[in-house]
Amino acid sequence: MAQQFQTFEDFNNYMRNKAVEDEEFRARLLADPRAVIEEELYLSIPDGIDIQVHEDTATTSHFVIPPSAKLAEEDMHAVAGGKTGGWCSPNDL
Numbered sequence: 001m002a003q004q005f006q007t008f009e010d011f012n013n014y015m016r017n018k019a020v021e022d023e024e025f026r027a028r029l030l031a032d033p034r035a036v037i038e039e040e041l042y043l044s045i046p047d048g049i050d051i052q053v054h055e056d057t058a059t060t061s062h063f064v065i066p067p068s069a070k071l072a073e074e075d076m077h078a079v080a081g082g083k084t085g086g087w088c089s090p091n092d093l
Contacts, residue, residue, distance in 0.1 A: 015040070029053055 005011040015037075019026040029036045033051040038044060045051065054062045 011041075030055060 005014065015029070019029055025036070030053055033053040034045055037051060056062060
């Protein structure tokens with residue numbers, strides 16, 4: 001059964017915690033994030049969506065900001081292949 005998340009933050013926290021607790025999961029997530037996320041959420045991510053996972057180190061930290069508000073709703077639908085359901089952006093959760 002797929003994990004259920006109320007918000008994108010819930011999903012991020014789940015994935016981060018699992019990656020900290022499970023080294024095999026962490027290695028798979030770094031090697032093939034698309035496959036791991038599809039497996040965790042029981043969904044298929046459209047081909048046009050790029051998934052990147054970055055690992056912080058003692059000297060490098062990553063800060064992720066949301067998409068620009070200038071990205072129109074039509075653009076979001078075009079990126080998602082005009083589909084509803086399935087993969088969604090953080091703003092959709």
